[in-house]
Amino acid sequence: MAAAVTYLHLWLFSCLAVISIAQAQDPDHFIYNHGFGHANLQLDGSAKVFSNGLLQLTNTSRLQIGHAFYPSPVNFTTSSSSTSARALSFSTNFVIAIVPGSKEASGHGIAFVIADSTDFRHAGGTQYLGLVNESTNGNSSNHFFAVEFDTIFSIPTDNIDGNHVGIDLNGVKSYQSVASAYFSNEDRKNISLDLKNGQPIQVWIVYDGQQELLNVTLAPENIPKPNQPLLSTSINLSDILKDTMYVGFSAATGSVLESCSHYIMGWSFNRSGEAQSLDISELPELPKNGGRSNTVRLISIIAAVVLLLIIIGTAYVYRRKKYEEVKEDWEKEYGPQRFSYKTLYIATKGFKDKQLLGSGGFGKVYKGTLSYSNEQIAVKKVSHESNQGMKEFVSEIVSMGRLRHKNLVRLLGYCRRKKELLLVYDHMENGSLDKFLFNDDKPTLNWFHRFQIIKGVASALLYLHEDSEQVVLHRDIKASNVLLDSDLNGRLGDFGLARLYDRDGDPQTTRLVGTLGYLDPELTRTGKATKTADMFAFGAFLLEVACGRKPFDPNKPPQEIFLVDIVKRCWTRDAIIDAIDPRLHGNHVAEEMEKVLKLGLLCSNPKPDLRPTIKEVVQYLEGNSSLPDILLDTVQNIPSSILETLSQSTEVNNVSTANNLASDCIISFSSSAGQGVSLNSLSSTNSVLHTGR
Ligand SMILES: *[C@@H]1O[C@H](CO)[C@@H](O)[C@H](O)[C@H]1NC(C)=O
Ligand SMILES: *[C@@H]1O[C@H](CO)[C@@H](O)[C@H](O)[C@H]1NC(C)=O
Numbered sequence: 001m002a003a004a005v006t007y008l009h010l011w012l013f014s015c016l017a018v019i020s021i022a023q024a025q026d027p028d029h030f031i032y033n034h035g036f037g038h039a040n041l042q043l044d045g046s047a048k049v050f051s052n053g054l055l056q057l058t059n060t061s062r063l064q065i066g067h068a069f070y071p072s073p074v075n076f077t078t079s080s081s082s083t084s085a086r087a088l089s090f091s092t093n094f095v096i097a098i099v100p101g102s103k104e105a106s107g108h109g110i111a112f113v114i115a116d117s118t119d120f121r122h123a124g125g126t127q128y129l130g131l132v133n134e135s136t137n138g139n140s141s142n143h144f145f146a147v148e149f150d151t152i153f154s155i156p157t158d159n160i161d162g163n164h165v166g167i168d169l170n171g172v173k174s175y176q177s178v179a180s181a182y183f184s185n186e187d188r189k190n191i192s193l194d195l196k197n198g199q200p201i202q203v204w205i206v207y208d209g210q211q212e213l214l215n216v217t218l219a220p221e222n223i224p225k226p227n228q229p230l231l232s233t234s235i236n237l238s239d240i241l242k243d244t245m246y247v248g249f250s251a252a253t254g255s256v257l258e259s260c261s262h263y264i265m266g267w268s269f270n271r272s273g274e275a276q277s278l279d280i281s282e283l284p285e286l287p288k289n290g291g292r293s294n295t296v297r298l299i300s301i302i303a304a305v306v307l308l309l310i311i312i313g314t315a316y317v318y319r320r321k322k323y324e325e326v327k328e329d330w331e332k333e334y335g336p337q338r339f340s341y342k343t344l345y346i347a348t349k350g351f352k353d354k355q356l357l358g359s360g361g362f363g364k365v366y367k368g369t370l371s372y373s374n375e376q377i378a379v380k381k382v383s384h385e386s387n388q389g390m391k392e393f394v395s396e397i398v399s400m401g402r403l404r405h406k407n408l409v410r411l412l413g414y415c416r417r418k419k420e421l422l423l424v425y426d427h428m429e430n431g432s433l434d435k436f437l438f439n440d441d442k443p444t445l446n447w448f449h450r451f452q453i454i455k456g457v458a459s460a461l462l463y464l465h466e467d468s469e470q471v472v473l474h475r476d477i478k479a480s481n482v483l484l485d486s487d488l489n490g491r492l493g494d495f496g497l498a499r500l501y502d503r504d505g506d507p508q509t510t511r512l513v514g515t516l517g518y519l520d521p522e523l524t525r526t527g528k529a530t531k532t533a534d535m536f537a538f539g540a541f542l543l544e545v546a547c548g549r550k551p552f553d554p555n556k557p558p559q560e561i562f563l564v565d566i567v568k569r570c571w572t573r574d575a576i577i578d579a580i581d582p583r584l585h586g587n588h589v590a591e592e593m594e595k596v597l598k599l600g601l602l603c604s605n606p607k608p609d610l611r612p613t614i615k616e617v618v619q620y621l622e623g624n625s626s627l628p629d630i631l632l633d634t635v636q637n638i639p640s641s642i643l644e645t646l647s648q649s650t651e652v653n654n655v656s657t658a659n660n661l662a663s664d665c666i667i668s669f670s671s672s673a674g675q676g677v678s679l680n681s682l683s684s685t686n687s688v689l690h691t692g693r
């Protein structure tokens with residue numbers, strides 16, 4: 001009994017299943033308002049149904065073709081029982097969306113199709129919309145009717161423009177076509193509608209078989225069905241529609257790089273009456289990050305990458321510029337002595353003012369720390385105009401860097417930039433000697449240290465003049481070029497730098513470089529740097545260390561402007577010790593002090609050949625020989641100064657400005673043979689004074 005009931009159930013269930021299948025296979029009407037998930041559509045090509053039920057016929061890739069057909073044929077039999085014409089009527093309502101992959105993307109298009117077959121294997125894409133190929137286009141044996149929504153204008157298929165709706169019979173050469181638009185019930189006018197605006201568009205197609213009238217109406221999804229169709233045309237479909245026809249959609253993309261995605265969002269069809277309206281709110285949604293936003297994302301990624309590249313490029317160029325150097329082939333051999341600008345830039349924290357140790361006639365000096373060795377360095381930035389003679393100069397500088405003496409500031413290397421030469425020295429903890437001598441904020445140096453410094457500088461000069469492989473003229477000996485290490489030992493710096501100025505500018509003129517008060521008057525006549533000129537400057541140096549004032553001080557009364565005058569007067573009074581630095585408070589070794597002052601006067605002798613050599617000076621200082629008294633007679637003839645010398649032999653235009661002159665100025669004269677020298681301008685601190693022709 002129980003078994004019989006079970007069998008009955010099974011039988012009933014089988015009958016119901018057969019009935020439901022039969023209903024699906026004999027479609028008179030159907031509606032897909034919630035997607036095509038269970039529609040079992042016949043898909044081919046690129047067509048697919050998304051998990052939300054959305055039907056995609058093509059994605060945005062080029063040359064795609066996709067078809068989707070209702071699974072079973074529709075019965076268009078013109079049975080004798082009913083009026084034959086009426087039997088061909090149908091009504092359909094669907095929602096399409098054509099979503100471009102990018103702003104420039106093109107179609108090709110989508111079509112609603114009623115065809116006698118679902119086999120479109122030989123059909124072409126693009127303008128053939130997946131319906132025909134070139135040879136079959138328009139052949140009456142095709143038996144299809146289509147309404148195309150074409151988004152490209154293509155000449156062979158005779159479309160009217162790139163945004164149109166057309167009626168296709170057996171081919172894509174439209175029977176009739178019209179620009180895409182919809183009739184606005186409110187405005188009572190046609191409003192054009194961009195088919196590939198990416199938004200859902202609702203379409204109504206109604207064919208009245210009796211009147212042989214086809215109406216096609218479309219509107220954006222949020223607009224109710226327009227009262228007037230876009231297209232209303234009489235058409236005889238009896239030759240096209242066979243007894244059983246398949247209904248569905250075909251779409252194809254263009255041949256250009258980026259195309260449109262073609263979607264069907266909902267569909268109803270009816271053979272026996274008006275197709276049910278679709279509930280727009282129930283339709284599956286278009287992908288939010290669909291074709292367009294994928295491209296948008298791609299574009300923004302590309303844009304970001306490009307932007308990043310630009311930033312990196314700019315930073316690279318900026319860095320290149322920032323650390324840009326001048327480097328020539330001949331410099332290869334100086335590799336070890338050559339510093340990269342970047343290293344120096346980092347060492348000096350970008351040449352910050354905080355790192356500034358001082359500035360003189362040759363340029364600014366910055367303190368730095370080499371990151372790789374923690375070594376303290378001083379970087380001198382020397383500006384120079386021309387590249388002329390740079391090779392020679394660098395070679396000299398580098399060879400000077402090989403000089404080793406405990407009383408010389410070591411030159412570690414150099415770097416070149418446009419209009420800039422950077423010289424790297426050992427950093428001297430206590431700075432330059434002049435600050436100790438002339439600035440009140442520094443503690444007074446006692447005589448022991450001063451005498452040590454004098455002896456140290458003398459031995460350095462001896463090394464430069466006599467002991468090193470080549471004769472090196474310093475050309476700018478003065479207290480501000482003597483640096484003090486942590487033990488207050490004096491070290492001579494800046495040797496050879498004056499040479500740089502020899503090479504700047506007019507080769508016709510000779511430039512003399514030195515500092516007023518230290519400058520050998522003889523130089524203005526001959527223009528030739530000599531050992532004796534160094535000795536003149538060394539004499540001025542001796543006096544300033546002993547007396548604690550600058551050799552040239554324009555702020556003093558006339559008879560005291562030049563230190564050598566004061567010392568000379570004291571000496572003629574037989575009281576040379578009166579000239580010494582009052583800050584020593586008499587705490588000095590009289591014998592040493594006298595020796596230093598007298599040596600200072602001897603070296604200041606205007607006659608170069610009467611000045612002692614550095615070798616003699618060292619001997620006197622070390623006490624290995626006594627001062628030659630006879631030479632002291634000549635000191636009486638010492639003219640006050642270089643200015644006096646200059647004014648005797650040359651025209652001085654602007655002496656009054658000498659009062660503005662700070663004593664650490666560098667003076668440079670240009671003179672050409674036979675023309676004499678005129679002192680044209682004297683400017684303030686840190687400038688190089690030029691006297692031209
Ligand atoms: C489109 O679909 C095809 C396969 O049908 C695939 O190869 C292609 O990568 C897809 N293109 C995009 C843009 O998703
Ligand atoms: C089509 O419809 C006619 C009459 O409406 C019917 O006689 C015929 O069997 C149907 N054909 C199919 C294949 O369903």
Ligand SMILES: *[C@@H]1O[C@H](CO)[C@@H](O)[C@H](O)[C@H]1NC(C)=O
Pocket residue numbers: 122123133134135136
């Ligand atoms: C066009 O299609 C027909 C069948 O539909 C096929 O026989 C023919 O080879 C196709 N022609 C081309 C050029 O693909």
Ligand SMILES: *[C@@H]1O[C@H](CO)[C@@H](O)[C@H](O)[C@H]1NC(C)=O
Pocket residue numbers: 135139140141
């Ligand atoms: C139309 O197609 C049929 C069958 O494919 C073919 O025999 C016929 O020649 C074609 N007609 C034209 C005009 O191409």
Ligand SMILES: *[C@@H]1O[C@H](CO)[C@@H](O)[C@H](O)[C@H]1NC(C)=O
Pocket residue numbers: 178183188189190229230231
């Ligand atoms: C709207 O366009 C259709 C088709 O082009 C045309 O027949 C109709 O007259 C137009 N209606 C208005 C109000 O312009």
Ligand SMILES: *[C@@H]1O[C@H](CO)[C@@H](O)[C@H](O)[C@H]1NC(C)=O
Pocket residue numbers: 206207208213214215227228229232
């Ligand atoms: C088709 O459109 C015409 C013109 O608006 C209208 O008169 C006719 O009733 C429409 N036919 C159908 C079946 O909607």
Ligand SMILES: *[C@@H]1O[C@H](CO)[C@@H](O)[C@H](O)[C@H]1NC(C)=O
Pocket residue numbers: 212236237238239
């Ligand atoms: C439609 O075409 C068929 C077949 O060619 C023909 O028999 C019928 O008379 C046509 N209808 C009208 C209204 O012309």
Ligand SMILES: *[C@@H]1O[C@H](CO)[C@@H](O)[C@H](O)[C@H]1NC(C)=O
Pocket residue numbers: 029030031268269270271272273274275276
């Ligand atoms: C088809 O038309 C008939 C008659 O108007 C109607 O009852 C039925 O709901 C319609 N079906 C669809 C799916 O449109």
